[in-house]
Amino acid sequence: MFYNLVLYKDLDVAPKWFGKNLRQHVEEKLIQEVEGTCNGRFGYVVAVSQIVSVSPGVIRQDGTGFATFQVMYKALVFRPYKGEVLDTSVTSVNKMGFFAEAGPLQVFVSNHLIPEDFEFTATGDPCYQSSDGFTKIQEGSEVRLRIVGTKMDQSDIFCIGTIKDDYLGVLGGPV
Amino acid sequence: MSGSGEDDLNDQLEDEEEDERPNSAPATGKGSKRKAVQQFFDDAADEDDEEEEEEEERGAGGERRHKKRSVFIDDIADVDDDEEEEEEDEEEAGDLIDDQDTVAEQAERSAADHAQFRQLNRQQEEKSAEEIARHIEERYKAMEEGGPGYEDEDMLTGATGAVGQQAMLPTVNDPKLWMVRARAGHEREACIQLLQKSYNMQRKGTPILIKSAFALDHLKEYVYIEAEKEAHVRDAIRGLRTMFVSKGVRLVPLSEMVHAVTVNRTAKSTIARGTWVRVRTGLYKDDLAEVVDVDAATNRAVVRLVPRLDLQAMASRAQDPEARKKNPFGRVGPVRPPARAFNPEEARELALLVTRVPGVDGQTYLQLGSNRFISGYLEKAINLRSLTPIDGAPPLEDLQRFKACGMAADENQMAGGADGDLSSLMAALPSGVAPKTHFVEGDLVMIVKGDLKNLEAEVETTRDDGKVMVRPKVQDFNEAVDFDADELRKVFKVGDRVRLISGTYTGETGMVLQMQDNDQCIVISDTTKQELKVFGRDLTRSDEPDTGVETLGEYQLHDLVLLDQSTAGVIIQIQRDAARVLTSNSTPGLHDIRVVRSADIQRKLHAKNMVTTDTSMNKIRTEDLVNFNMGGPHSVQNRSGTVKYIWRGMLFVKGKEFLDAGGFEVVRANKCKLRGAPSNNADLARIVASGSHGTPMRTPQSPGHGFTSRTPTMYAPASPGNFAPAARVAAGATTPSNPGGFPAPGGGFPPPGGYPPPGGRGAGPMRPPAAGGFGGRGRGAGLNSLIGRTIRVRGGQYNGYRGRVKHETASHVQVEFDAISNRLITVERRLCHDEATLTAPRPMAAPSQGPPRGVPGGFSAPGGFGSRGGASVPGGFGSRGALNGARGADYGGAGAYPQTPLHHSMTPMHPSMTPAHPSMTPAAAPYTPMHAPTPTPGDDNDFMLGGASDYQVKKGIECRLF
Known part of the structure; x- marks a missing residue:
C-alpha cells in the first residue's frame, strides 16, 4: 500500500556547500539518500514529494566542519501487507516457482502456491503453462497475486505470494 | 458347514465346559464371553465360514499370547487354548473324542498347578479390600516358603518388600567379596576358568573353597570372588594365567558389597532391537544402522547398514591371485566406497559368487564372501562398544538414504523413487523413537487425538511431566486443558515466519509455503531462498522481526572472510557450527562454495574502501552498481548487482537475481562494467571534448565530499556542483579537454585514442604529482595511492628523508622514514616524491644519496655521463637543463628535480613499469636517463620540447588551488 508520509532525516553537509546553494544541495542530498531506500517500518521510499522544512544547521563537534540539518519531508512510501493484492511483473521463473516484482518489491510465488493445473515447462524459456495451454507465466508476464507472507529487513522486503485464489493469475503476456 | 454340524459343535462345547468347570473356578468373565460366542453360533448358524475362520484366528492368536504370558494369568490363555482345540475339532470331527481327552488332561494339569492363583483371581472381584490384602499376603508368604510360584524370579524380585531386602544384605558372618586383578579383557574368561578349576578340583577331591566368582562388564581388569578367607581366593587363582596373585586381593567392604553386584541401570546399554545407532569406527564410520538383534552375552548387535562395497575391487581380487597376496584380507583403501543398496545382479555380472542362505527366522539372505545381505542392506554383527545410540529419531536425510536403500532393492517399489516419502518414513520410525515435539508458549497447535480432535488451541505452558496445557x-472457553505432547501437533499458516529449532537446518528462518497433512511443512529459507521440507514439530514461530542474521563466532552472515592467503569469500549461510562461504574462486554460474568451520576462517576482511577498475577502467567502489560484461550464457551476461566487496580484483556482487549462492555472485572486476559509466574511451573523449557537465560520468570524490554512491542518480550529476572544486577550477581555467580537470587522471585511464589535443598532448601526464594526486584521488586509497611506496621528501623540515608511506590523506601522508625508526611522521603530500620514479631520471641522486639542491653541480657527481655515447645525450641534457632553469625559477627547491613531474605522471600509464625497475643501483644510474621507465621516448621528447610552457601554466593554477 502507498502512503504519503511525513518523515525526518538528519543530513550531514560538508562545509563547502555553505553558500547560496545550500538549500538546493540539501534537497539533492536528501533525494539521493532516501529515494530508493527501504525501511523496515515504512517500506520503500519511492519518492520525496515535498520538503516541508529544513532545520537550522548544527555544526558537528568532531572537527570535520560538517553541519547537520534535520529535514522534514513528505515522501511516497510503499509498504506491502499480508493479504494485499498486487499487480506484478514476472522477472524469473524456475521449477520452484517464480519471482515477480512490483516496483522495488520482490515477491516469490512458490509452485505450491500456483494452481495445480499450471505445469512447469523447462523447454525453451522456463515457464508455467496451464493444462489447456492458453495461459503461460513466463518472464515478463503480468501477474496479479496476493501477498501471503512478508519478511521485512532493515534494508529489504521480501514477500511470498499466491495466485491460487479467485481473481488472481495472469493479466497479460510479455510485451 | 451345515447347521446340524454347528449344533453338534455347540453341544460339544457345552460338554467341554462342564468337564472343565469342576477344575477351574466358576463364573469367569471369559466364561460368559464364551457363552456369548455360543449364542452367536446358535443365532447365526447359517452364516458362512468366514466367522469360523475369524474364530480360528482368534484362537491362534490366543495361543501365541499364551506363550508369552506369565503363569499367573495362564488361566485365560488356557481357555483360549481349549477353544482352539475345539475349533480344530470342527475340522477333524473324527478325532473328536481323543482330542477332547487330551484337552481335558491338559486343562486338568495346568489347572492343578495353579489352582490357588485362579481362585485368587476369580474371587478377587467379589471380595473386599481386606480380604484381597490377606490373600495377597498369603500368596507371597507361600512363595517365600517355596510355594508353587517360587521358581518365578520376576515374582520374587518384584514382591520382596523392604524388610525382606534388608534381611538379604550381607552380614559379617557371610562370605566376603574379594576383588582380584585380572588380565584386561579376560575378566569373563577368568571366571570361566575358575568354574572349570572348581570342577576339576572337585573331581580330585580337593575342592577350591570359593563360593562364587563374577566379572562386571563396566569394571575392567577386576574379577569379584566370593569366599570366606583371603587364602581361599589366593588358592583358587593360583596358577591361572588370567589372574594375578601378585597384584594382591582386596576385600570389598561390607557396605560396598551391594553396590558391587547392583546392575547400574544407566550404564546399561540403550541399544535395543529396532533402535537406530551409528557405527563408531571402521568402514561404516558414522553410518546409520538399524539394530536387528542384540546379544548382550557376546556384547554384539546385529545391525542393518547400507552397504559400502567395492564390487570391482572384490572381483579383481577374486580373479587376480597377486592382488590377493598383496591384500590378503581385502582391506579397503583410503577412499571408502559410496553407500549403495546391494544389487546381486551387479555382483553376478562381475562374476562374484552370490549364494542364497536361509536365515534363522525364515528369511533368505544373500551371501557374498563374508557379507550377508537382505533386501539391499548389509547385516553385520558389530560389537556394542563400536555403536553409538542415537537420541530420538535419526536425521531425516540419513533416514531417507537408509530407507531408499531398501526401496531400491525392492523392485516393486522401484517406481516410487529412491528418495523416499516422508510419511512412509514417519511410519517406519518406531513409535518410541519419534522425537518429542517441543512446545513453547504461544504455539498454535491442533489436537490430533481424542474427543477434541481437529480443534485448534494455543499452548499455555508445558509442565515438567511432559503434559502441555493448552x-x-x-468461544467462551477459557480453561486450559492438559494434553500429552503426542496428542498435539503444531500448526502453521501459509506465510507464517518460522524458525527451525531442530534437524539439519537448525537456526534457519523462513516462511511457510505449505502445510501438509502429515506434519510436513514446506518452508522457504530466508537466506538461501530455497525450499526446505521439514516437519512441523521442528518449527517454531518467530514473530520477532529478526533479520535472520546468524553469527558463527565473530563472523556474521554476508561478511567477507579470509580463508587462506589466496582465497577470500562471503559467508552466504550459517549453519549450526559451520558456514557456507562463496569463495573468490567462483565465477558467475560456477560457484565455489565451501563449508567451513569457524576455525578455518583466518579473519574477517574489512575491504570497504577498496577501489578497482572495470573493463573500461572506470573506478569501482563498494556499493556501486555493475553490469556483468562477459561472454557466456545470456542469463549470466545480463546480470547486474551492487558491489559489496572488492578483493584482489574480484567483486562480490549482491543482487536479487542471484538465487543460487545466497544472493551473491563473484566476478572479476575487469569483466564488469560500472553502470552509468561511458561505454568506451571514444565516448569518454567525446564527452570530455564537448565540455558538457551533464554527461553520465562519474563525479570525482573530492576530499570532504562524502556522499556515498547509493543510487544510480549520482552518475548523472545534473549540476556542476557535484564536481570537486579542484576539478572545476581546472576545467574552467584551461581548455575543456584538459584532463587535469577530469575527475580521474590518477585512476589511470589511458590517453584516449581519438583525443583532440588542443591543449597539447603532454598536458595530462605533465601534471605535477602532487596535483595529480589531489585531483584524482578520493579519500581512500586510489590507484595512485602512495601507500606502501618509498618516497623521498623534497623540502620542508624533513627535506631529503626517504621513507615508506603508511597512511595518506588528500593533502598529507604519514611516512615511516628510514632514518627515524618507530615513528610515523606526517608530511605534506606535495613534498613527497615517489622514489621509484625519481630514481630513473635523476642520475645524480643515486650516487650521492644526499639531497643535492645545487642542480648543475650534481651533473658531475657520478662521472658516469662520459660513458654515454651518442649525440642524443647532449641534446637531451640541453633540454633538460633548460627545463631545470625554468622550473628552478618558478619553484625553487622543488624545481631542483625537474624530471620528477614528468616521469611521475608516466607511472599510472605504465603501472607495471615501476616495479620492474625497483632498484637502480648507483652503478647503473648513469644509464638510467636513457632507459627511463618509459617505453616511448617520444613522450619524453614531447614533454621536453613542447610541453614546458603549458605545463607551467597549469601548474600555477593548480598550485593556487592548494
Whole structure:
C-alpha cells in the first residue's frame, strides 16, 4: 500500500556547500539518500514529494566542519501487507516457482502456491503453462497475486505470494 | 458347514465346559464371553465360514499370547487354548473324542498347578479390600516358603518388600567379596576358568573353597570372588594365567558389597532391537544402522547398514591371485566406497559368487564372501562398544538414504523413487523413537487425538511431566486443558515466519509455503531462498522481526572472510557450527562454495574502501552498481548487482537475481562494467571534448565530499556542483579537454585514442604529482595511492628523508622514514616524491644519496655521463637543463628535480613499469636517463620540447588551488 508520509532525516553537509546553494544541495542530498531506500517500518521510499522544512544547521563537534540539518519531508512510501493484492511483473521463473516484482518489491510465488493445473515447462524459456495451454507465466508476464507472507529487513522486503485464489493469475503476456 | 454340524459343535462345547468347570473356578468373565460366542453360533448358524475362520484366528492368536504370558494369568490363555482345540475339532470331527481327552488332561494339569492363583483371581472381584490384602499376603508368604510360584524370579524380585531386602544384605558372618586383578579383557574368561578349576578340583577331591566368582562388564581388569578367607581366593587363582596373585586381593567392604553386584541401570546399554545407532569406527564410520538383534552375552548387535562395497575391487581380487597376496584380507583403501543398496545382479555380472542362505527366522539372505545381505542392506554383527545410540529419531536425510536403500532393492517399489516419502518414513520410525515435539508458549497447535480432535488451541505452558496445557480456541472457553505432547501437533499458516529449532537446518528462518497433512511443512529459507521440507514439530514461530542474521563466532552472515592467503569469500549461510562461504574462486554460474568451520576462517576482511577498475577502467567502489560484461550464457551476461566487496580484483556482487549462492555472485572486476559509466574511451573523449557537465560520468570524490554512491542518480550529476572544486577550477581555467580537470587522471585511464589535443598532448601526464594526486584521488586509497611506496621528501623540515608511506590523506601522508625508526611522521603530500620514479631520471641522486639542491653541480657527481655515447645525450641534457632553469625559477627547491613531474605522471600509464625497475643501483644510474621507465621516448621528447610552457601554466593554477 502507498502512503504519503511525513518523515525526518538528519543530513550531514560538508562545509563547502555553505553558500547560496545550500538549500538546493540539501534537497539533492536528501533525494539521493532516501529515494530508493527501504525501511523496515515504512517500506520503500519511492519518492520525496515535498520538503516541508529544513532545520537550522548544527555544526558537528568532531572537527570535520560538517553541519547537520534535520529535514522534514513528505515522501511516497510503499509498504506491502499480508493479504494485499498486487499487480506484478514476472522477472524469473524456475521449477520452484517464480519471482515477480512490483516496483522495488520482490515477491516469490512458490509452485505450491500456483494452481495445480499450471505445469512447469523447462523447454525453451522456463515457464508455467496451464493444462489447456492458453495461459503461460513466463518472464515478463503480468501477474496479479496476493501477498501471503512478508519478511521485512532493515534494508529489504521480501514477500511470498499466491495466485491460487479467485481473481488472481495472469493479466497479460510479455510485451 | 451345515447347521446340524454347528449344533453338534455347540453341544460339544457345552460338554467341554462342564468337564472343565469342576477344575477351574466358576463364573469367569471369559466364561460368559464364551457363552456369548455360543449364542452367536446358535443365532447365526447359517452364516458362512468366514466367522469360523475369524474364530480360528482368534484362537491362534490366543495361543501365541499364551506363550508369552506369565503363569499367573495362564488361566485365560488356557481357555483360549481349549477353544482352539475345539475349533480344530470342527475340522477333524473324527478325532473328536481323543482330542477332547487330551484337552481335558491338559486343562486338568495346568489347572492343578495353579489352582490357588485362579481362585485368587476369580474371587478377587467379589471380595473386599481386606480380604484381597490377606490373600495377597498369603500368596507371597507361600512363595517365600517355596510355594508353587517360587521358581518365578520376576515374582520374587518384584514382591520382596523392604524388610525382606534388608534381611538379604550381607552380614559379617557371610562370605566376603574379594576383588582380584585380572588380565584386561579376560575378566569373563577368568571366571570361566575358575568354574572349570572348581570342577576339576572337585573331581580330585580337593575342592577350591570359593563360593562364587563374577566379572562386571563396566569394571575392567577386576574379577569379584566370593569366599570366606583371603587364602581361599589366593588358592583358587593360583596358577591361572588370567589372574594375578601378585597384584594382591582386596576385600570389598561390607557396605560396598551391594553396590558391587547392583546392575547400574544407566550404564546399561540403550541399544535395543529396532533402535537406530551409528557405527563408531571402521568402514561404516558414522553410518546409520538399524539394530536387528542384540546379544548382550557376546556384547554384539546385529545391525542393518547400507552397504559400502567395492564390487570391482572384490572381483579383481577374486580373479587376480597377486592382488590377493598383496591384500590378503581385502582391506579397503583410503577412499571408502559410496553407500549403495546391494544389487546381486551387479555382483553376478562381475562374476562374484552370490549364494542364497536361509536365515534363522525364515528369511533368505544373500551371501557374498563374508557379507550377508537382505533386501539391499548389509547385516553385520558389530560389537556394542563400536555403536553409538542415537537420541530420538535419526536425521531425516540419513533416514531417507537408509530407507531408499531398501526401496531400491525392492523392485516393486522401484517406481516410487529412491528418495523416499516422508510419511512412509514417519511410519517406519518406531513409535518410541519419534522425537518429542517441543512446545513453547504461544504455539498454535491442533489436537490430533481424542474427543477434541481437529480443534485448534494455543499452548499455555508445558509442565515438567511432559503434559502441555493448552487453551482451545473456542468461544467462551477459557480453561486450559492438559494434553500429552503426542496428542498435539503444531500448526502453521501459509506465510507464517518460522524458525527451525531442530534437524539439519537448525537456526534457519523462513516462511511457510505449505502445510501438509502429515506434519510436513514446506518452508522457504530466508537466506538461501530455497525450499526446505521439514516437519512441523521442528518449527517454531518467530514473530520477532529478526533479520535472520546468524553469527558463527565473530563472523556474521554476508561478511567477507579470509580463508587462506589466496582465497577470500562471503559467508552466504550459517549453519549450526559451520558456514557456507562463496569463495573468490567462483565465477558467475560456477560457484565455489565451501563449508567451513569457524576455525578455518583466518579473519574477517574489512575491504570497504577498496577501489578497482572495470573493463573500461572506470573506478569501482563498494556499493556501486555493475553490469556483468562477459561472454557466456545470456542469463549470466545480463546480470547486474551492487558491489559489496572488492578483493584482489574480484567483486562480490549482491543482487536479487542471484538465487543460487545466497544472493551473491563473484566476478572479476575487469569483466564488469560500472553502470552509468561511458561505454568506451571514444565516448569518454567525446564527452570530455564537448565540455558538457551533464554527461553520465562519474563525479570525482573530492576530499570532504562524502556522499556515498547509493543510487544510480549520482552518475548523472545534473549540476556542476557535484564536481570537486579542484576539478572545476581546472576545467574552467584551461581548455575543456584538459584532463587535469577530469575527475580521474590518477585512476589511470589511458590517453584516449581519438583525443583532440588542443591543449597539447603532454598536458595530462605533465601534471605535477602532487596535483595529480589531489585531483584524482578520493579519500581512500586510489590507484595512485602512495601507500606502501618509498618516497623521498623534497623540502620542508624533513627535506631529503626517504621513507615508506603508511597512511595518506588528500593533502598529507604519514611516512615511516628510514632514518627515524618507530615513528610515523606526517608530511605534506606535495613534498613527497615517489622514489621509484625519481630514481630513473635523476642520475645524480643515486650516487650521492644526499639531497643535492645545487642542480648543475650534481651533473658531475657520478662521472658516469662520459660513458654515454651518442649525440642524443647532449641534446637531451640541453633540454633538460633548460627545463631545470625554468622550473628552478618558478619553484625553487622543488624545481631542483625537474624530471620528477614528468616521469611521475608516466607511472599510472605504465603501472607495471615501476616495479620492474625497483632498484637502480648507483652503478647503473648513469644509464638510467636513457632507459627511463618509459617505453616511448617520444613522450619524453614531447614533454621536453613542447610541453614546458603549458605545463607551467597549469601548474600555477593548480598550485593556487592548494
